Amino acid sequence: MTAAEIPAPPEVRLRDLSLEVSPVEVVGRLVTLERREVPRRTDGVARPLLVGLLTDGTATVRFSWWDPPRDGIERGEIVRAVGAEIREFRGRAELVFTWKTRVEPAGEAELPRVTPEELPRRLLRDLGGPAEGFRIEARVVRIVPKSVTVGEDQRVVYEGLLADRSGTAVVSAWSDFGLNAGEALRISGAYVRTFRGRPQLVLDERATVQRIEAGDLPLPAEVLRSPPRPIGDLEDGGGGEAIAVEGTVVHVLPPSGLVFRCPRCRRLVAGGLCRIHGEVEGVADLRARLVLDDGTGSVVVGADRGLTEKLWNVTLDEARRRLQDRPDPSVLEEALLEAVVGRRLLVRGSVSRDDFGLNLAPETIEPVEIDLDTAAGELAARLRGPGG
Amino acid sequence: MTVRETAWRVSARELQGSVEEERGEGEKVASYVVSPYGARMNRVLVAGALSPAEPVGRDDPPTFWRARLTDPTGTVPVTAGSFQPRAMAQLRAGPESRPAVVIGKAHLFHGRDGAAQLSVRAEAVRAVAETEERAALAEIGRQTLDRLDLLDRLERGPAASDESLRAEGIPPLWLRGARASLRRYPESDRAAFRASLASLVRRVAGDLGPAPVRPSIPPTVTVTPAAPPRPAPAAPTGADRSEESVFLELVDELSEGSVDGYADLRELLQRIAVRGIASGRAEAVLNRLEEGGAIEEPIVGKLRRS
Numbered sequence: 001m002t003a004a005e006i007p008a009p010p011e012v013r014l015r016d017l018s019l020e021v022s023p024v025e026v027v028g029r030l031v032t033l034e035r036r037e038v039p040r041r042t043d044g045v046a047r048p049l050l051v052g053l054l055t056d057g058t059a060t061v062r063f064s065w066w067d068p069p070r071d072g073i074e075r076g077e078i079v080r081a082v083g084a085e086i087r088e089f090r091g092r093a094e095l096v097f098t099w100k101t102r103v104e105p106a107g108e109a110e111l112p113r114v115t116p117e118e119l120p121r122r123l124l125r126d127l128g129g130p131a132e133g134f135r136i137e138a139r140v141v142r143i144v145p146k147s148v149t150v151g152e153d154q155r156v157v158y159e160g161l162l163a164d165r166s167g168t169a170v171v172s173a174w175s176d177f178g179l180n181a182g183e184a185l186r187i188s189g190a191y192v193r194t195f196r197g198r199p200q201l202v203l204d205e206r207a208t209v210q211r212i213e214a215g216d217l218p219l220p221a222e223v224l225r226s227p228p229r230p231i232g233d234l235e236d237g238g239g240g241e242a243i244a245v246e247g248t249v250v251h252v253l254p255p256s257g258l259v260f261r262c263p264r265c266r267r268l269v270a271g272g273l274c275r276i277h278g279e280v281e282g283v284a285d286l287r288a289r290l291v292l293d294d295g296t297g298s299v300v301v302g303a304d305r306g307l308t309e310k311l312w313n314v315t316l317d318e319a320r321r322r323l324q325d326r327p328d329p330s331v332l333e334e335a336l337l338e339a340v341v342g343r344r345l346l347v348r349g350s351v352s353r354d355d356f357g358l359n360l361a362p363e364t365i366e367p368v369e370i371d372l373d374t375a376a377g378e379l380a381a382r383l384r385g386p387g388g
Numbered sequence: 389m390t391v392r393e394t395a396w397r398v399s400a401r402e403l404q405g406s407v408e409e410e411r412g413e414g415e416k417v418a419s420y421v422v423s424p425y426g427a428r429m430n431r432v433l434v435a436g437a438l439s440p441a442e443p444v445g446r447d448d449p450p451t452f453w454r455a456r457l458t459d460p461t462g463t464v465p466v467t468a469g470s471f472q473p474r475a476m477a478q479l480r481a482g483p484e485s486r487p488a489v490v491i492g493k494a495h496l497f498h499g500r501d502g503a504a505q506l507s508v509r510a511e512a513v514r515a516v517a518e519t520e521e522r523a524a525l526a527e528i529g530r531q532t533l534d535r536l537d538l539l540d541r542l543e544r545g546p547a548a549s550d551e552s553l554r555a556e557g558i559p560p561l562w563l564r565g566a567r568a569s570l571r572r573y574p575e576s577d578r579a580a581f582r583a584s585l586a587s588l589v590r591r592v593a594g595d596l597g598p599a600p601v602r603p604s605i606p607p608t609v610t611v612t613p614a615a616p617p618r619p620a621p622a623a624p625t626g627a628d629r630s631e632e633s634v635f636l637e638l639v640d641e642l643s644e645g646s647v648d649g650y651a652d653l654r655e656l657l658q659r660i661a662v663r664g665i666a667s668g669r670a671e672a673v674l675n676r677l678e679e680g681g682a683i684e685e686p687i688v689g690k691l692r693r694s
Contacts (some may be wrong), residue, residue, distance in 0.1 A: 012629055080614035156451065164648070230557060232559025232560060232561055232562070233557075235391075250491045250512065251512065293433070295394065295397045296562065298392050298395075332476065342491070342516060343514075355394055356392075370523040370527075372519065372594065373593065375592055376526065376590075376592040379585075380589050382533050383582065383589060
């Protein structure tokens with residue numbers, strides 16, 4: 001067999017890698033790099049190995065590069081690998097650069113040109129999964145600039161909420177795309193990160209944002225004023241943003257009422273000690289951990305000072321005065337419980353779950369008034385109806 | 389993972405008809421009372437008129453209290469002991485019958501004869517305005533009808549997969565409850581139970597006043613809950629009078645022979661049955677005697693001459 005008869009390996013995009021086609025030619029950017037040494041089985045001589053992640057905008061794939069150049073390889077560089085082999089690792093294809101593979105530097109222009117239209121559209125409900133190589137079509141429900149410190153730098157991140165008909169997702173944009181609430185967007189080149197068990201969409205300077213016709217994307221008001229959902233339903237899904245639930249307060253969990261927080265990290269102070277900062281002068285605060293139950297499930301609503309004051313009708317100052325009169329914080333907790341247990345509330349906020357069940361970080365808490373005539377009419381109609 | 393038990397919205401009648409229990413094995417596992425109407429309850433939420441609490445037992449000061457919660461469909465005992473000091477204080481708070489919402493654990497007590505009696509061990513008691521009580525009853529009615537609909541569906545088409553039902557928004561807990569009900573009560577009369585909710589709906593609409601202060605507890609709980617609506621009180625006939633005298637005789641006999649001076653209701657009803665008076669009749673006679681002031685029931689299940 002002569003060299004001329006060996007067909008050149010096909011050039012493929014990373015999302016199209018398959019175990020059946022090997023070797024291949026790929027172009028991609030080195031996202032992470034790690035140098036290792038692996039002892040050779042025959043004589044124990046250490047063999048250099050470079051492992052990392054390669055991305056071309058369609059997918060991110062692990063690679064192993066045997067006997068790489070000693071230096072001159074940096075994160076963020078673009079390389080072309082001709083004759084890379086495919087190996088299966090935990091059910092997914094990954095690349096191996098061997099002595100038969102030719103790896104050479106490449107330019108930005110050689111990366112596959114990916115138009116948003118050819119990327120598969122992903123619904124916000126299905127955001128978890130491969131971290132990139134998809135497009136999102138969604139409405140901006142709200143967006144707020146936030147100043148954060150990254151290492152030494154002060155940067156602005158635009159945080160908000162996106163919605164499509166399938167659900168919602170938190171978005172954080174590290175570049176200014178001029179996003180405004182109400183805009184309908186097509187986003188490509190973004191990636192997914194998991195924060196507190198929930199997937200979030202992250203946009204950096206490599207992401208592309210286009211304004212599109214809204215179609216049937218939900219309006220911000222629809223999302224922010226959505227009807228309450230059964231709590232039992234949320235237990236299946238694991239959580240979400242801008243979710244409304246309606247139920248009865250069946251219990252108040254300790255510690256609720258008047259609490260003291262570390263002035264530096266806001267963690268609760270117990271016995272004058274912060275878990276992280278040791279001995280501190282605690283700052284007084286009000287909170288209420290309400291167990292809200294709607295008959296299908298229950299969720300713990302963590303109300304902050306403002307919401308607790310409104311619900312309890314007792315201010316932080318008043319609570320402190322009461323504590324001075326009767327220095328037993330459990331009396332305050334009891335009083336709070338008496339004031340709220342059995343009350344029917346409509347609560348909106350973001351829901352997450354931990355080992356103990358569902359938690360809701362509320363944005364609003366409102367008392368619920370039931371129209372008794374309407375309710376009675378509906379019940380009577382159902383009793384008369386088929387099956388009654 | 390121990391997830392908090394959900395409070396099932398149930399009527400007193402549903403609780404009265406619940407006689408099946410599902411006990412967990414091992415330590416710290418929850419037990420459940422399974423109702424014929426789709427509830428698999430550890431915790432419940434009930435609403436109605438709460439009677440003043442009475443002490444139970446001979447401890448001084450009393451460590452266990454019992455009250456009765458009456459909604460338009462029936463009555464359940466509500467108890468609280470010194471292990472739930474807050475609930476006990478709340479239960480004792482009112483000298484008069486008052487509208488209330490009670491959250492607590494469903495507890496089945498088996499008497500010596502094996503008959504089950506359900507009570508609610510209160511965790512939280514909240515005295516509410518009448519409109520709040522009616523709102524809570526509205527929710528109880530709605531969720532009860534939802535559960536009955538689910539049972540009908542499951543019975544008609546048992547092939548429906550849990551996944552497809554969940555996709556429709558039917559809570560997983562309810563599916564589990566419905567399947568347990570159908571398994572434990574294959575013969576339950578849901579149509580009669582459904583019809584009995586009419587009084588609850590009238591109460592929600594405000595057409596029916598608050599439940600009477602001193603209703604009677606049905607003595608034994610049977611799986612067929614459809615007792616006919618109580619007939620309008622007619623003038624007692626001679627037959628009625630003779631039944632009443634049999635009744636009073638037995639009350640005297642039993643209270644003389646008992647340690648605490650009370651006639652045990654369950655024992656009484658057993659003896660009545662032996663004399664050929666049906667339990668439905670016995671209940672009517674008991675009601676008449678109580679209303680007439682001849683006998684009283686200061687403790688649930690315990691009778692004496694007034």
